[in-house]
Amino acid sequence: METTLDQLRPGQQANIVRISGADEIASRLRELGFVPGELVKFVRPAPLGDPLKCFVHGSRIAVRCGEARRVYVKPVG
Amino acid sequence: MRGCQQKAVTAMASVSNAPTHPNQTQPRVALVGNPNTGKSTLFNALAGMKVRTGNYPGVTIEKKLGTCELGDKEIELVDLPGTYSLAPRSPDELVAVEVLTDNVAAHGGVKLIVCVVNALLLQRNLFLVSQLLELGKPVVVALNMIDVAESRGIQINVERLSERLGVPVVATSAAKRTGITELKKTIADQLDSDTNEHERCRILPSEFYGAVATFREALNSTATKAGASESKISDLPDDYLLERMLLDRGGEPETRVIAQYGDSARVALTEIREQLAAKLGDPIDIECNARYAWAREKLSAVFTNESHPSSPVTDRLDAILTHRVAGLVCFVITMFLIFQTIYTFAGWPMDLIDAASSWLSDSICAVMAPGMLRSLITDGIIAGVGGVLIFLPQIALLFLFLALLEDCGYMARAAFLVDRIMTTFGLSGKSFLPMMSSFACAVPGVMASRVIENRRDRFATIMVAPLMSCSARLPVYLLLIAAFIPQTSYIGGWLSLPAIVLMSMYMVGVVVAIPVAWVLKKTILRGEVAPFVLELPEYKVPSLAVVLSRVWDAGKAFVIRAGTLIFAASILIWFAGYLPGDHSKQYQLQTQIEQLDQSSQAAELLVVELNNESSKLLEHSMLGRTGHFIEPVVRPLGWDWKIGVGALASFPAREVIIATLGTIYSLGGDAQEEGLVGALQASTYDDGTPVYSVPVALSVMVFFALCAQCVSTLLVIHRETNSWFWPILSFSYMTILAYIGAWLTYVVGSSFL
Numbered sequence: 001m002e003t004t005l006d007q008l009r010p011g012q013q014a015n016i017v018r019i020s021g022a023d024e025i026a027s028r029l030r031e032l033g034f035v036p037g038e039l040v041k042f043v044r045p046a047p048l049g050d051p052l053k054c055f056v057h058g059s060r061i062a063v064r065c066g067e068a069r070r071v072y073v074k075p076v077g
Numbered sequence: 078m079r080g081c082q083q084k085a086v087t088a089m090a091s092v093s094n095a096p097t098h099p100n101q102t103q104p105r106v107a108l109v110g111n112p113n114t115g116k117s118t119l120f121n122a123l124a125g126m127k128v129r130t131g132n133y134p135g136v137t138i139e140k141k142l143g144t145c146e147l148g149d150k151e152i153e154l155v156d157l158p159g160t161y162s163l164a165p166r167s168p169d170e171l172v173a174v175e176v177l178t179d180n181v182a183a184h185g186g187v188k189l190i191v192c193v194v195n196a197l198l199l200q201r202n203l204f205l206v207s208q209l210l211e212l213g214k215p216v217v218v219a220l221n222m223i224d225v226a227e228s229r230g231i232q233i234n235v236e237r238l239s240e241r242l243g244v245p246v247v248a249t250s251a252a253k254r255t256g257i258t259e260l261k262k263t264i265a266d267q268l269d270s271d272t273n274e275h276e277r278c279r280i281l282p283s284e285f286y287g288a289v290a291t292f293r294e295a296l297n298s299t300a301t302k303a304g305a306s307e308s309k310i311s312d313l314p315d316d317y318l319l320e321r322m323l324l325d326r327g328g329e330p331e332t333r334v335i336a337q338y339g340d341s342a343r344v345a346l347t348e349i350r351e352q353l354a355a356k357l358g359d360p361i362d363i364e365c366n367a368r369y370a371w372a373r374e375k376l377s378a379v380f381t382n383e384s385h386p387s388s389p390v391t392d393r394l395d396a397i398l399t400h401r402v403a404g405l406v407c408f409v410i411t412m413f414l415i416f417q418t419i420y421t422f423a424g425w426p427m428d429l430i431d432a433a434s435s436w437l438s439d440s441i442c443a444v445m446a447p448g449m450l451r452s453l454i455t456d457g458i459i460a461g462v463g464g465v466l467i468f469l470p471q472i473a474l475l476f477l478f479l480a481l482l483e484d485c486g487y488m489a490r491a492a493f494l495v496d497r498i499m500t501t502f503g504l505s506g507k508s509f510l511p512m513m514s515s516f517a518c519a520v521p522g523v524m525a526s527r528v529i530e531n532r533r534d535r536f537a538t539i540m541v542a543p544l545m546s547c548s549a550r551l552p553v554y555l556l557l558i559a560a561f562i563p564q565t566s567y568i569g570g571w572l573s574l575p576a577i578v579l580m581s582m583y584m585v586g587v588v589v590a591i592p593v594a595w596v597l598k599k600t601i602l603r604g605e606v607a608p609f610v611l612e613l614p615e616y617k618v619p620s621l622a623v624v625l626s627r628v629w630d631a632g633k634a635f636v637i638r639a640g641t642l643i644f645a646a647s648i649l650i651w652f653a654g655y656l657p658g659d660h661s662k663q664y665q666l667q668t669q670i671e672q673l674d675q676s677s678q679a680a681e682l683l684v685v686e687l688n689n690e691s692s693k694l695l696e697h698s699m700l701g702r703t704g705h706f707i708e709p710v711v712r713p714l715g716w717d718w719k720i721g722v723g724a725l726a727s728f729p730a731r732e733v734i735i736a737t738l739g740t741i742y743s744l745g746g747d748a749q750e751e752g753l754v755g756a757l758q759a760s761t762y763d764d765g766t767p768v769y770s771v772p773v774a775l776s777v778m779v780f781f782a783l784c785a786q787c788v789s790t791l792l793v794i795h796r797e798t799n800s801w802f803w804p805i806l807s808f809s810y811m812t813i814l815a816y817i818g819a820w821l822t823y824v825v826g827s828s829f830l
Contacts, residue, residue: 022359023605024608027164055387059201062492
């Protein structure tokens with residue numbers, strides 16, 4: 001059941017499968033630790049729904065929904 | 078005075094073109110690292126107060142240099158902006174890479190690189206370290222925040238890590254100042270034992286480097302085919318930049334090389350990329366997989382105890398501060414508190430500065446006879462210098478808060494909370510604080526926009542920030558509201574019309590900012606949406622040293638760069654309001670008044686006569702004549718020539734308007750508010766019709782709300798954008814908008830009121 005990061009429920013954890021795209025956004029996501037094989041946890045959305053606070057590779061990262069949609073994940077547990 | 082001005086101008090020029098450093102024997106050491114690794118704190122610990130700032134030509138990132146003593150030697154430290162990767166995607170990022178790779182004195186050759194690494198996020202930080210090791214320069218890793226790591230039970234075998242990486246690793250805690258001496262010693266040792274050729278680490282697959290060589294040959298043949306001279310061929314970008322070109326699609330090196338070598342270069346690049354992709358997969362994946370695999374390998378058995386609890390304090394605080402309701406509430410309260418504090422606490426230093434200027438003026442008046450020189454000193458120079466210094470309390474306080482919020486980690490949360498709103502305006506979450514700061518004063522607000530990494534977002538913020546009604550506009554609003562807005566109130570006294578009008582004036586700026594940002598984003602600042610992948614650092618107690626040094630830097634930069642020119646502008650305005658004109662009668666009256674008892678009736682009569690004389694002189698000065706000259710232009714706004722002169726005179730600094738109006742309405746130098754209110758209300762044209770009415774008052778207020786009447790802001794915009802185009806654009810569009818706005822207000826207002 002592959003899905004995208006923005007589709008996860010608050011508090012849900014998932015394994016990163018791949019990142020789509022080859023532009024600056026994709027590079028930036030990878031530099032900050034969104035790498036295939038890593039575990040990512042969607043913590044909660046901002047009060048207005050966007051951006052999304054996640055926990056990946058040991059650190060808390062905020063990404064916009066549009067960017068989160070590029071991160072393909074498989075939910076865990 | 079002219080000599081001082083010249084010196085100041087030369088000083089500014091030399092700081093901004095600073096590559097040629099007077100002391101070439103000081104080896105240069107670059108400081109790099111991820112954001113939020115305590116790099117600034119470390120820089121501070123190493124360089125202390127010996128810091129210089131300047132500009133790299135053509136880009137907007139600040140050149141930050143410091144001197145550090147290592148025993149009997151001195152080194153020059155270059156603080157590069159925090160980054161997660163060396164991929165140069167913008168001109169700013171390319172400059173940083175060029176500083177690191179250049180061996181030539183163009184940017185000053187970097188002899189050694191210190192990479193600051195967060196001990197808690199070692200694996201991710203190694204991504205950057207791996208890139209630095211590929212540059213072929215000596216590297217020292219400062220394993221910072223070691224104290225926090227140890228308190229979490231993380232134990233790192235530093236010797237083993239150093240062995241694995243092949244470079245010295247020093248455990249430091251910049252905040253606690255541990256490991257600094259050892260770091261300095263390691264740097265000194267490395268510099269001493271430096272052999273010129275360093276092995277360039279190769280972390281990516283060998284086929285990749287083969288492709289780079291192919292690309293270099295292709296460029297070479299393009300250059301020779303185009304009949305380029307020897308120098309152009311040897312001018313080929315560093316191997317490192319060629320590597321980046323293959324990896325980063327659409328990056329800055331690609332743009333430059335294609336511009337220089339033309340289409341055949343682009344064709345070659347695309348072809349080689351495709352070949353590479355066929356063999357190894359997408360370039361992005363090549364780099365990412367290679368580097369993270371390398372990091373994992375290097376870290377095996379380095380942790381003797383890897384319990385990795387993340388900060389419970391941070392999570393608990395975030396549960397409140399990023400909460401849907403509580404988070405927003407805390408945010409609003411924080412912003413309000415900041416605003417209110419600045420309002421309250423900037424007040425008294427500003428009054429102090431005002432009082433000091435007045436005292437100084439009075440002292441001069443006591444020892445000098447009235448005359449042109451005295452007027453130049455008191456009305457020109459002292460007023461000018463005072464006009465510059467008056468900004469310092471606000472700048473200092475604002476930067477104090479900004480630095481505190483940034484250093485403790487809350488700034489990122491603020492950007493997180495408001496990003497959604499800001500994107501609808503074409504800006505980003507990080508634009509919020511610069512914009513909010515501009516409600517107090519646009520000078521520190523524009524300077525604060527430095528936190529926005531994306532150039533387009535940053536420039537859009539800079540262009541729009543001055544529309545936020547700053548505190549200098551408030552006296553104008555209050556004056557005109559007191560004079561012309563009826564004191565009616567609604568909802569049983571809760572809401573008064575004056576308060577509503579005041580709020581509306583603030584809203585005018587905000588409301589106009591939205592379409593302006595939109596237009597900018599669709600035209601000059603058009604481009605791809607910037608990524609908003611923002612790291613929320615762990616909360617920590619802000620470092621006093623870092624915070625204070627930021628405040629100091631900001632104040633100093635302002636006084637030196639903007640101060641000299643504001644001062645010059647004030648002198649010019651004084652000049653335009655003084656000449657031509659025979660002031661002898663004015664001097665006579667002044668001398669007479671000063672000899673009498675100030676409260677006597679004779680003195681009062683003379684004061685009235687003096688005011689009349691001053692007003693006449695102003696009317697016939699260059700300023701006054703210009704006011705008359707432009708009267709046809711301002712008539713459609715409902716203004717007369719006196720308001721025109723007031724508006725003109727306040728172009729360097731809005732604060733001038735009150736004093737200018739006071740003079741024009743014959744109230745002498747210190748306008749009493751009540752007196753001025755009365756004078757405005759009583760002012761009529763020759764035929765008896767009142768000059769001011771509610772629509773006129775509103776039109777003046779709207780003009781002030783939208784107009785760029787602040788040389789200080791324009792100069793700070795110049796400094797932040799490193800060009801004259803943007804301040805000129807800012808001035809032009811705001812003046813045009815102000816005119817249209819004032820006109821519309823008058824026309825619409827007259828039909829309804």
